[in-house]
Every structure is written in structure tokens, then in C-alpha cells.
Amino acid sequence: MYKNLLLDDIETAIGKAIKDKKLGSMEEYTNGSLTIEKPKNPDFGDFAVNVSSLARQARIAPPMIANAIVENLKDKDYETSVVGGFINFKLSNKMLADVIQEILDKKENYGKGENVAPEKIILEYVSANPTGPFHIGHGRWAAMGSALANLLKFYGYDVFQEFYINDAGSQIQKLGRSLSIRVKQELGENVDFPQDEEERKNYYAGEYLIPVAKKFLEENQPTEDINVLSDYAKNYMENVQKELLEKFRVHFDKFYSELDLHKSGKVDVCYKKLQDSGKLYEKDGAMWFKSSEYGDDQDRVIKKADGSNTYLTADIAYHIDKLERGFDKLINIWGADHHGYVPRVKASIEALGYDPNKLEVLLGQLVNLVINGEEVRMGKRRNMVTLEELIDEVGIDATRFWMCMRNIDTTLDFDIELAKTASDENPVFYVQYAHARVCSILRNLVKEKLNTETGQKSPAPMTDEEFKKAVSTVDYKAMEKAIPTAKKLILKLEEYKSMIEASALNRTVYTVCRYVQELAGEFHSFYNSNRVITDDRELMEARVAIVYSIKTVLKNALDILAVTAPERM
RNA sequence: GUGCCUGUAGCUCAGUUGGAUAGAGCGUUUCCCUCCGAAGGAAAAGGUCGUGCGUUCGAAUCGCAUCAGGCACACCA
DSSP, X not given: OHHHHHHHHHHHHHHHHHHTTOSTTOOOOOTTSSOEEOOSSTTTOSEEEEXXXXXXXXXXXXXXXXXXXXXXXXXXXXXXEEETTEEEEEOOHHHHHHHXXXXXXXXXXXXXXXXXXXXXXXXXXXXXXXXXXXXXXXXXXXXXXXXXHHHHHHHTOEEEEXXXXXXXXXXXXXXXHHHHHHHHHHTTOOOOOOSSHHHHTTSOOOTTHHHHHHHHHHHSOOOOOHHHHHHHHHHHHXXXXXXXXXXXXXOOSEEEEHHHHHHTTHHHHHHHHHHHTTOEEEETTEEEEOGGGGTOSSOEEEEOTTSOBOHHHHXXXXXXXXXXXXXXXXXXEEEGGGGGGHHHHHHHHHHTTSOGGGEEEEEEOOEEEEETTEEEOOOSSSOOOBHHHHHHHHOHHHHHHHHHSSOTTSOEEEEHHHHHOOSTTOHHHHHHHHHHHHHHHHHHHTSOEEOTTTOOEEOOSSOHHXXXXXXTSOOHHHHHHHHHHHHHHHHHHHHHHHHHHHHHHHTOSHHHHHHHHHHHHHHHHHHHHOOSSOSOHHHHHHHHHHHHHHHHHHHHHHHHHTOOOOSOO
């Protein structure tokens, strides 16, 4: 990408300038201390670098530094100008045409990272209890997680997606007890959940277990055995969750059961390792882990006084297991309510001799549901909108896009009414419309035209062969004609590469959403003031190549978000 | 009380890691279809970057303090 090319040129020029003693008292330059940016005012140029930060070392004025560097730029294909401490770059038409040629060549691979270190990443997200349907918050992790996985894969990493099923522990018993009540109700018994609020907390009183009870009785004899009931409910809910994830275009490579982890003995092994590390001690009849030695605010219980393990113990074992499976990076998406949990897991990783920096936890703020501009409290009891209800209401595309379009550390306001509207208030439709519009142009291009008034037919502007040629080989001379009106558009297409890189490295999915909106905006603007299909043959060919490139990039980006790119709407 | 996140235009949010005149979208106002999809475009108005100190050539960005909102502080999972 041109950012890197320019930076390389600048850095070698600085090296030369230092050698020639043109940079005052500056003796060495550390690569990476300058960044290429886009000027706020496009009149300055297409790219710029600010060298003012070198003034302290060089002890000369920024403009002198800039000029000294520019003098050492050689064999360049672009124009430069110096304003204050800025060096501005203006790309040549050839460089711009090269962008289009590159897209036509690489197609769906355009924007992939180059020379990416082949990291093996395990991405864990959603990881819900199998005790009920997903709520709207799970939808955010599902959409962001799967989009992030797509993004990291596209960039060039080896990504493994995993869902940790919290199917062990007391909440499963609670689920079984709750199903037991629903089953009895189905059998006509006059029973109900406790009215007392404290006692009620030992049950899942939601109505979603009613159909489960019905199904259970269709397939089984009535039973009082809580273990049988909890197993049944657990499997049922797991299947419900898995089906919904598939429907939502979220594909896990593995569902990792906490119960299996216990059964495998890995938790016990892990406990022993912790003991061997000398970081456990006994207090009040329980075994504690000295996590405070590794930056946690206090020590944590690993084995309770009753001899059972805590949730943390299993989770430590789980993370160690991930490391032992050979992953270089462990990325977890957790709700912000788990933020206090990060230091203790990192502490355990370090205590057991692994690099805690391999664990990267992305903490996500929660989702606010907004209906008609009013915030709807996601109360524990009523009004809990499930993810499935939301998807059915607003559609998969809109749900996915809205869940991904905000930075993970701001709480997301999900406005159902807005997400449903098919108008310019809704960014999803805005972007999809751009894609459909491009497709429409390309369709008209190779179709004979019918004049609705006279009934006369005129031949298609391009034959299929001509079209194929136009979207495979850029005619550089023709492109000269198209560039003056399409420059911003081409620069935006070029930006795709650096956007992908930045998004992948920063693990930010929302930047992809932003990009796609910006590109759609540039296209709509271009469309309104320029015609693609014209009598000027050369201009048409060049514009077809550009418009086709837009379609390609839009599609690529939407694929990452797993949002469809419709040809018609 | 302690820790984490957030505070930027009427609303929802960006701000390329400290740089040029702080930017988008929605909403408001005014324009643009004889012509490839008007589900679109062009333009205008709209700002004490929560507040106050500090760091330096330079701060929305870094530090301290402070105010406001959210979340978390289990031998639950």
C-alpha cells in the first residue's frame, strides 16, 4: 500500500540526509517514529507526513528538516511539496491506475495482508450457559466475534473459533429443577415457582422451558430425577443455541464443554501444577492462589472448603489447554462485567510458566435496546428480548451490521425501529444500495436498450467480450480521462488495504463498517455527477473498471461482516 | 470505598496513537430526476472536545484533580 511505500522512501531519504549531515544534530532515526497520514484538506495532497517531531533531535526548524528529506527522495513517481513541517505527496495518475489494476487482478483477495506472520489464533466468544435462549447482548459478541474471525482470517492469520460451554456447576442443577416444575405443570399438577424473590433465584422462571417440558414428555416417561431433566434441558438449549448461531452466520470450529474438561482430568492436573508452582496456600479451610503476586488486587480461591473446584480453576485449566494445543494467541471476547476476571486468569498463566501476553481479552460494553428513541431496560424478569426475536424482527443483515458498527468499548444503542427502516437513516441499506446500484449499471452495460416511447431497440453499450476486457486490463491512457472525476474514489479504494491491516491489528471490526459506508458514500457522490455509460468509449471503459472495482471491494468488505451484498433490492 | 469503560454538533458516533481550519451520518433549512436505480446527490446552519490545572514548539489525544453516567468488586458460574 502507498502508505508503506511512502514511509519507506522517507526513511531511506532520512538515512541519506543524516549521512550527509543535512539534518542538524540528528544522528540516528528509529524506523516507525513517523506516520503517513491523510491531509485533512485534500488540496495539500493525497498523503502527508509531519516531520516536526524530529525537530527536537535535529535542533533545526521543521521546514528545513522537511526540505532536507525531500532533496533525498529519488526516482519517485509522485509529487512532493513542503508546507511548514509537513511533506505532502501527490500520487501520479499511473499510481492511481495501478490501484484499479491491482483490484482487477486480485479480486476477492485484494486487501489481504502481505508477509503476515502466520500466527495461530484461537478466538473464543459468546461462551454462554446452556440454560436459556441467547439475549440481545450475546448477539453483539456473536456478530463481532464472527466478523473479527473473518477479518483476521482474511488478513492472513490462522483462526480457530471456539465456544466454551459452561455446562458444569450449579446452574445446570438449577435448570433441571426448573424443568421439573414445568413438567409437573404439563402433567396438570398445581405447582409453580416460589413467589419469594430470594427463593425464586434458584430457578429459571422464564417461559422458554414450557416447550422443552412438552417435548420431554413426548419422548420420555415422567421422572423426578433432576439429573435426567437437567441433561435433557441442557442438550435441548445447546441445540437451540447452535441452530441460532448458524442462522446468524456464526460458525464455530469447536464447542468446548466444561463438563468434558472436568471429566478429562485436566482440571485436576492443572490444580496439581499450581500446587507444584508453590503459589497455593491454605486459609479458612480453602486453597488460595497467590494471584496478587502477579498484579491481581487479591488472592483467589482455587479449591473451596468443601473440596470442590471454583469456576476459576476450570477456566485456568481451559486456558492452559488452549496454550498446550499450540495457539500463539488467545483472544477472548468477554462482557465488560467480567473485567475483574482478566488479571486472575493472566496471573495463573504466568504462574504456570506461560507468557500472559498471549492472552488478549477484548472487553465489550453492553447493548441498550432502544425502541422509538426510548431506552428499554433489559430487566431480568420481563422485556428480555431474545436474539432470535430481534433477528426475526429486523433481519440478519441489519442485526449483524448494527452489532458491529460501534467500538467495542462503548455501550451500543440498538434502535430496533431504525434498524428496520429501509432508508438513508439506516447505514446497512445505504451500503447495500450502493452495491445494487453498481450491479444495475453493469447489467445495463451489456443489455440492449429499449426506448419505452418509440419501442426502438439500440445495441448494448458493450459486448460481453468488451466488458470482460474492461474489467481485467486497465487501459492507462483511458484512465487518464477518468481520474480527474474519480480520484477520491480511487484513493478510498486504495485505503482498503491499510484499513484491513489496521482493523486486524487493532481487532476493531467497526472500522470495516465505517469504511464500507465511506466507500458507498464516495460512490453515490460519483454516480450523481458522472455517467458510467457514455458515448465516450475510452471514458466508459475506464469508468467500468473503476465501478467494477467498487463492487469488488464492497463485496469483500461485506463478506467480512457476513452481511449480504445484494445485486438487486 | 476501590478498579475498569465512557463523556466531542440537537441525536448517534469517528478522530489514523501528540500535529494543518476538530470530522461523518441522522435531524433541520435550501436546491438537484427529458439521462446508468432520488432507497441517491449538492449546499447551509450547528462546537468552551464534561470542568480545572499541568507537561511542550503544539493537547480532543498525555498526567493530576474534579464532576456525571455505566459496569464490576463471591469459597456463583
